[in-house]
Each structure stands twice: as structure tokens, then as C-alpha cells.
Amino acid sequence: MTTEPIEENPAQHHDKTAKSLVVLNTGDGKGKSTSAFGVMIRGVARGWSVAVVQFIKSGEWNVGEEKIGRQLGVDWFNEGEGFTWNSEDIEHDKALAAKGWQRAADLIAAGDHPLIVLDELTYLLNWGWIDAEPVYDAIRNRPEHVNLVITGRDAPDELIAVSDTVSEVRKVKHAFDQGILAKKGIDY
Amino acid sequence: MTTEPIEENPAQHHDKTAKSLVVLNTGDGKGKSTSAFGVMIRGVARGWSVAVVQFIKSGEWNVGEEKIGRQLGVDWFNEGEGFTWNSEDIEHDKALAAKGWQRAADLIAAGDHPLIVLDELTYLLNWGWIDAEPVYDAIRNRPEHVNLVITGRDAPDELIAVSDTVSEVRKVKHAFDQGILAKKGIDY
Numbered sequence: 001m002t003t004e005p006i007e008e009n010p011a012q013h014h015d016k017t018a019k020s021l022v023v024l025n026t027g028d029g030k031g032k033s034t035s036a037f038g039v040m041i042r043g044v045a046r047g048w049s050v051a052v053v054q055f056i057k058s059g060e061w062n063v064g065e066e067k068i069g070r071q072l073g074v075d076w077f078n079e080g081e082g083f084t085w086n087s088e089d090i091e092h093d094k095a096l097a098a099k100g101w102q103r104a105a106d107l108i109a110a111g112d113h114p115l116i117v118l119d120e121l122t123y124l125l126n127w128g129w130i131d132a133e134p135v136y137d138a139i140r141n142r143p144e145h146v147n148l149v150i151t152g153r154d155a156p157d158e159l160i161a162v163s164d165t166v167s168e169v170r171k172v173k174h175a176f177d178q179g180i181l182a183k184k185g186i187d188y
Numbered sequence: 189m190t191t192e193p194i195e196e197n198p199a200q201h202h203d204k205t206a207k208s209l210v211v212l213n214t215g216d217g218k219g220k221s222t223s224a225f226g227v228m229i230r231g232v233a234r235g236w237s238v239a240v241v242q243f244i245k246s247g248e249w250n251v252g253e254e255k256i257g258r259q260l261g262v263d264w265f266n267e268g269e270g271f272t273w274n275s276e277d278i279e280h281d282k283a284l285a286a287k288g289w290q291r292a293a294d295l296i297a298a299g300d301h302p303l304i305v306l307d308e309l310t311y312l313l314n315w316g317w318i319d320a321e322p323v324y325d326a327i328r329n330r331p332e333h334v335n336l337v338i339t340g341r342d343a344p345d346e347l348i349a350v351s352d353t354v355s356e357v358r359k360v361k362h363a364f365d366q367g368i369l370a371k372k373g374i375d376y
Contacts (some may be wrong), residue, residue: 010229018363018368018369018371020371021189021368021371021374021375022361023218023374025219026221026360027358029356029357030211030223030353030355031213031219031220031223031355031357032219033226034222034223034226034227034230035218035222035223035226037220037226037227037229038219038221038222038223038224039222039226039251039374041225041252041253041256041265042222042245042252042373042374043252043373043374044256045251045252045253045255045256045373046252046339046372046373048373052275057362063233064229064230064233064234065209065229065233066224066227066258067233068232072256081340091273098201099204103233114328115373115374122237134228140277141200146374147371147374149374154197157341160280160360160361161348163361164361164362164363164366164368165218165361165362165363166339166359166360166361167217167219167357167358167359167360168217168357168358168360169216169217169219169356169357169358170215170355170358171269171350172214172352172354172355173351173352173354174352174353174354175206175352175353176353178297178352180206180209180352181206183206183208183209183335184234185230185231185234185236185302185310185335186209186227186231186304186335186337187209187212
């Protein structure tokens with residue numbers, strides 16, 4: 001009979017309380033952003049002002065979360081609108097990415113939101129669209145009550161280093177691999 | 189310049205549409221249930237009736253999700269109330285588990301909810317509290333429009349086999365390991 005504590009149990013014997021946490025969801029599996037939106041709900045349930053910055057916008061994707069998030073009073077910023085994606089105008093995309101990061105940096109520094117979700121931030125770092133050091137500095141030097149949830153594949157080591165809790169979501173099996181279309185209501 | 193499709197992008201070249209999907213979140217990392225609650229939001233946003241069955245109840249945990257879920261009209265069932273956990277009365281716990289699974293089986297068979305979350309189901313299977321075969325049969329023989337999201341560590345191979353999309357959440361780093369207490373609004 002195994003009755004080891006499960007992930008949602010409190011850590012009864014721990015005695016430090018962090019003023020805030022940086023949670024990072026990375027890996028090639030499904031559920032990184034979805035999990036971030038779950039944390040968003042927790043923050044809302046606690047009465048926090050919550051902000052979501054989406055750095056990559058993919059058409060119809062995530063509209064469900066945005067709709068419900070806005071309905072729940074979340075401040076929602078789509079900074080990825082207008083990316084060309086196909087590198088036809090890379091300077092345009094870099095300028096958008098810089099603007100998106102500036103939005104996030106301003107939100108973090110302002111301290112008005114105890115929880116800020118930075119959705120798909122890793123892509124901007126990995127593609128070299130924004131300078132990485134100012135990002136790590138902003139995370140390290142944030143107001144002490146500001147919690148961050150960051151998502152995206154291939155998180156750089158330095159981003160892992162400045163995060164408190166890091167999960168890698170690994171794809172074991174995916175319906176896409178069997179040629180099954182993404183399903184509205186489940187995948188988006 | 190890497191611009192490979194990210195996880196939330198549609199699978200443009202796939203041509204099959206599943207009537208429904210079984211999504212399984214397993215592994216030892218954080219975010220399995222949190223991700224399931226994110227899918228719950230998606231379902232609600234699509235106008236679906238959504239049900240959540242929680243097989244394991246851990247005191248104050250997940251109250252944020254439950255509060256918001258109920259607020260959004262989700263049918264929420266806490267079947268884990270009353271577990272003794274410490275094996276003092278194992279027959280009592282087994283009876284509770286059987287009752288909880290029966291609730292889930294009835295919901296699945298009824299077909300009234302296009303999305304049903306079965307939170308922490310794997311524990312009941314792994315601890316031998318319920319028979320596994322009826323569970324796999326119920327999943328395989330569900331009404332074709334009923335999507336399932338199942339969570340919990342150490343998913344049995346047979347459960348992986350009956351699922352369409354399986355993600356393993358691996359712990360890379362956890363604040364608990366540095367002796368930091370679980371944080372209200374983030375961890376629960």
C-alpha cells in the first residue's frame with residue numbers, strides 16, 4: 001500500500017514562505033500554457049489582479065482561455081498580433097517582440113499584479129528576437145510580491161536558473177501523430 | 189532562425205477529426221491537475237457542460253479551481269472527501285473509491301457532459317482500490333462525443349494505451365526542494 005504524498009498535498013514540514021515564486025513550464029509536450037491558465041484561475045480565485053501577456057498569437061488558438069480570462073477580470077495582452085512568422089520581415093517581427101517584452105517589463109516593475117503569466121516567452125529568447133539579459137534582470141529584480149508563470153519550449157538554462165519551480169512536459173503520445181486534427185474545446 | 193510550429197498551432201495538414209479525445213497528464217512534476225483545469229476552461233468557453241470528478245481531496249487544496257469552476261457552471265464532484273489516508277480503515281477507503289468511480293462511470297455513460305475531468309484517477313488504480321478493467325472498458329466504450337481528461341502520477345500502461353494524448357510532467361526543479369512552503373494562489 002503506497003500512500004506517498006501527492007503533488008497537491010501541502011509540504012507540512014517546510015518552514016520558509018517565499019514572498020513570490022517564478023514557475024516555468026517547458027518541454028515539447030502539451031499542457032504548458034494550459035497549466036499556466038490553471039494557475040491564472042487560482043490567482044483569480046484568491047482575489048488577485050492577474051495579467052496575461054501572450055507573446056505569440058496563433059489565430060484561433062487560446063481564444064477560449066482569453067474569453068474566460070477576460071470574463072474573470074484578467075488583464076489580457078496579445079502582444080503577438082501581427083507576427084509575420086515566415087521571416088519575410090524579420091525586423092518587423094523583432095520590433096513587435098521588443099514591444100511585447102516592454103509591456104511585460106512594465107507590468108512586472110509596476111507591481112500592480114501579484115500574478116503575471118508570460119505565455120510563450122521562451123520563443124522570443126530562443127529566436128534572438130529580444131536580448132536575454134534584461135529579461136533575467138527583470139525577473140530577478142521584480143517587486144517581491146509579484147509571482148510569474150512562464151511558458152514555452154526549450155527554456156534556456158539561465159531562465160531555469162532564475163525560476164523556482166520548473167516542470168518539463170514531455171510528449172509520450174499525441175493524437176496529432178495519428179493524424180487526428182486538433183479538437184476545439186480540448187486542444188484550443 | 190528556427191520557426192518550427194509551436195504546440196498551440198493547428199495541425200494544418202491533418203485530415204481526421206476525432207469524435208472525442210482522451211487526454212492523460214501523468215508524471216512526477218507539477219501541473220497535471222492544473223493543466224486539466226485549463227482544459228476545463230476551454231470546454232466552458234465552448235459552451236460545453238463540463239464535469240469534474242476529484243478522486244482525492246486534500247484539505248485546502250484545489251479550492252481555487254473548485255470555486256471558479258462552480259462559478260462557471262461546472263458540475264463538480266469531490267469523491268475523495270473522507271479518505272483516511274493512513275490505512276487505518278482501508279475498507280472504508282476502498283468503499284469510497286468504488287463510490288467515486290461509480291460516479292464517474294455514470295457521468296461518462298450518461299453522455300450529458302462533452303468534457304469530464306477525472307482528477308487523480310491513477311492513484312485509485314495504482315493502490316488497487318478499484319478494479320482496473322472496468323475503468324478501461326468505460327473509457328473505450330464511452331459515448332463518442334465524450335472527451336476525458338485524466339490526471340495522476342504513474343499512469344498504468346493500459347491507461348496510456350486507451351488515451352489519445354499523453355503528457356508526462358517531469359520535475360526539473362521545485363521550490364519545495366529548497367524548503368519553500370507551498371504558496372497560496374500559485375500552488376493551490
